[in-house]
Amino acid sequence: MKKKTTRSIDQNAEAKIKEAARKLFTQKGYAAVKTREIAAEAGINLALLNYYFRSKEKLFEIIMMESMQQFMQSISILFLDEKLSVHRKIELLVESYITMLLENPNLPLFILNEIGSNPKKLGEHMDNPTKAMREKFIGQLKSNAGGNKKQQLHYFHIMANMIGLTIFPFAAAPIMQQLMGIDKKEFAVLMTERKKLIPLWMKSMMENS
Amino acid sequence: MKKKTTRSIDQNAEAKIKEAARKLFTQKGYAAVKTREIAAEAGINLALLNYYFRSKEKLFEIIMMESMQQFMQSISILFLDEKLSVHRKIELLVESYITMLLENPNLPLFILNEIGSNPKKLGEHMDNPTKAMREKFIGQLKSNAGGNKKQQLHYFHIMANMIGLTIFPFAAAPIMQQLMGIDKKEFAVLMTERKKLIPLWMKSMMENS
DNA sequence: AAATGATTTAATCATTTGTTTAAATCAAAA
DNA sequence: TTTTGATTTAAACAAATGATTAAATCATTT
CATH class of the missing domain: 1.10.357 (Tetracycline Repressor; domain 2)
Incomplete structure (x- = not known):
């Protein structure tokens, strides 16, 4: 059993996505931010966003709550x-x-x-x-x-x-x-x-x- | 030569579109508002929006300026x-x-x-x-x-x-x-x-x- | 009444956008 | 080494969305 296998040295993808999402959402608001934009800003693949957070809306909810x-x-x-x-x-x-x-x-x-x-x-x-x-x-x-x-x-x-x-x-x-x-x-x-x-x-x- | 032929009795379409756009844009911002939403709110056909104002962006520019x-x-x-x-x-x-x-x-x-x-x-x-x-x-x-x-x-x-x-x-x-x-x-x-x-x-x- | 030009509509197009899928890759366990 | 499961990717799908087109409708002029 493994808890986490950190593949990339720098920072794990989940955190990078959240950071990018926070930056963009707070800058431009929910509707103006596209999922592909978040992925690009985070430097990861688009599908990862839905893999970690079930949807754009869920991701936004988290950012909003925090x-x-x-x-x-x-x-x-x-x-x-x-x-x-x-x-x-x-x-x-x-x-x-x-x-x-x-x-x-x-x-x-x-x-x-x-x-x-x-x-x-x-x-x-x-x-x-x-x-x-x-x-x-x-x-x-x-x-x-x-x-x-x-x-x-x-x-x-x-x-x-x-x-x-x-x-x-x-x-x-x-x-x-x-x-x-x-x-x-x-x-x-x-x-x-x-x-x-x-x-x-x-x-x-x-x-x- | 005609200046304007007001077809509908109540209010001409151009004004209705602008009014609907102003309401929605100021309420939810540019990105969150969809052209079909404006059309519905104004009670007109979608194509009219592009007929009177060349695009969503042009329409927004006008609302913004005013x-x-x-x-x-x-x-x-x-x-x-x-x-x-x-x-x-x-x-x-x-x-x-x-x-x-x-x-x-x-x-x-x-x-x-x-x-x-x-x-x-x-x-x-x-x-x-x-x-x-x-x-x-x-x-x-x-x-x-x-x-x-x-x-x-x-x-x-x-x-x-x-x-x-x-x-x-x-x-x-x-x-x-x-x-x-x-x-x-x-x-x-x-x-x-x-x-x-x-x-x-x-x-x-x-x-x- | 016929013609004219503005106004309005339904249908369609091309792109964008959120999400999913199936396969590939990698690190650790056996 | 092989296996296992987590992580990552490229590709594709379906719906949404901005815009266009070609035809229909209406009010006014001739």
């Missing part, structure tokens, strides 16, 4: 902590997200698209800890209406702003760069600046709304 | 005005954008996607007045570093925040709605709230950055 997890997992760990204040959580979330997005710049658009065309399936891609954390955070936001004079900002605005300020520049990077004449290096610097800036903005936003 | 113009035109008119302050311009822009996006909720994702995969073509879809206006506004932003104590916020941040706060909720609407249990009606109300809120947030952001 991307989603990567997207959610950045938060779930630290967000369950009861002792952290909302502001501290925002700091941690923004920091961790921007770091992750600098490595995976086209994750936002990919996920926005996929969920946009399949809103129902969102729940399936999320594990329970993630859901629990989200509930907790929203609860914490709602019950945070403490000693403020003015009425509390709707938690939708707070979530939308936090996520929007963090994620949007990545989704719009090509436009922004082209439109404002900024190259990839400057972009990275600016995004790193935002790790500190966004929490400040969020704070003043929540205080004098 | 969408882009719709997106840019909201701004170009009022933004050339020298006498308006930056803050007043922000108020006008946010107001006008949100109004337009409530009518066309999937325009943002559509444009982000298309430009994301074809950054070079961005310039072609923009007319000169639009470019002029953009230059002017950025110039106004840069030279606005007046009497502030702290150093001025990079204009990239200002643009990114203004556009992000305005547009992102629409791009992420399906996720947000699903995740936070908000229906379309509430969503519209919240977006309308943001017409007033975003300019306030932008102000405090630019003052104590």
Whole structure:
């Protein structure tokens, strides 16, 4: 009995296919990517794709699930902590997200698209800890209406702003760069600046709304 | 000599095709939409599509161009005005954008996607007045570093925040709605709230950055 | 009414695309 | 070495897809 017989020295085909698929799917979306393209990018034969993953759709499902997890997992760990204040959580979330997005710049658009065309399936891609954390955070936001004079900002605005300020520049990077004449290096610097800036903005936003 | 012989009473085929194409393209993107689908949605024969517009790609080009113009035109008119302050311009822009996006909720994702995969073509879809206006506004932003104590916020941040706060909720609407249990009606109300809120947030952001 | 030219249709073509099949190749076990 | 089972390949299939063709239909002009 053998578990695995690695034939090629470099990297086994399964991993190469997944890597190629992830790159292409996140870049161009499901429909625009052809199976032959994935095979070529992976440097393997077309039939291998269906041998390892039963179909294009199955392969996509896997990529999608992993991307989603990567997207959610950045938060779930630290967000369950009861002792952290909302502001501290925002700091941690923004920091961790921007770091992750600098490595995976086209994750936002990919996920926005996929969920946009399949809103129902969102729940399936999320594990329970993630859901629990989200509930907790929203609860914490709602019950945070403490000693403020003015009425509390709707938690939708707070979530939308936090996520929007963090994620949007990545989704719009090509436009922004082209439109404002900024190259990839400057972009990275600016995004790193935002790790500190966004929490400040969020704070003043929540205080004098 | 005839200009046009409108056969069908309701609406001529050309317009119906364009309308169907716009709906489907903006919903699912170029590759995911099939010519037969457009024909069915428009309630016409497949060959008509190629009769009026030479090909799927040509049809898409038209939809894309019109969408882009719709997106840019909201701004170009009022933004050339020298006498308006930056803050007043922000108020006008946010107001006008949100109004337009409530009518066309999937325009943002559509444009982000298309430009994301074809950054070079961005310039072609923009007319000169639009470019002029953009230059002017950025110039106004840069030279606005007046009497502030702290150093001025990079204009990239200002643009990114203004556009992000305005547009992102629409791009992420399906996720947000699903995740936070908000229906379309509430969503519209919240977006309308943001017409007033975003300019306030932008102000405090630019003052104590 | 007949002619004209625009509009619309059904049928077909050629290519692309996802998937399958049957055979070849290779590494490890017997 | 031979066998065994996993891995890889070339070739082919069936359906989907963008586009074309040739004929039919309709509204208007003559």
